Amino acid sequence: MPTVARLATRLTALRSAHPPFIQEPGLPCKNPDNDPDLWHSRNNIQLLQAQALCRTCPFVDECADWALTTQQQHGVWGATTAKDRKQATRQVNA
Template identity: 35%
Template sequence: MDVVTLLIDRQDRAWQHRANCMGVDPDLFFPERGASTREAKAVCRGCVVREECLEYALANGEKFGIWGGLSERERRRLRRQRVLSAQQRTALVS
């Protein structure tokens, strides 16, 4: 990885330092299958960088854990909705 890529990557993740989850046990955000996600989502609920966190997870294909207040299943659903919306917009323009 070159220096420019490293610096850009660092800037792209600067939001992480303002996240509510800083200092919280990371295991909370990666619960066992079937375990409650309620506590992790509560931490995310009032977070000022929730949107950045969610977009990071979507852009990087995070398959596990709670990101931006959404579980893996919820992120998959959101991805599908976005794809369908983009397809519909494209169909309208064509």
């Protein structure tokens, strides 16, 4: 049976990992024309721009699911912000 420390280590590894589809060609988050800092901005306009770009991605739903599953606490993933994911988690746990 895994110890609490081992489970915490696994969760940390999952949080820092990238989704498996991130290497697919043509993803908006990997487009060199898009500012990579856009996905981690604190500026609401830039967050909205990042979300709009995410919605053009064929993996938007998978990315959002991955971010929820791995409890990503920063950045825009699957057109969701950290705040969106935190609210979704609260609703599920309520």
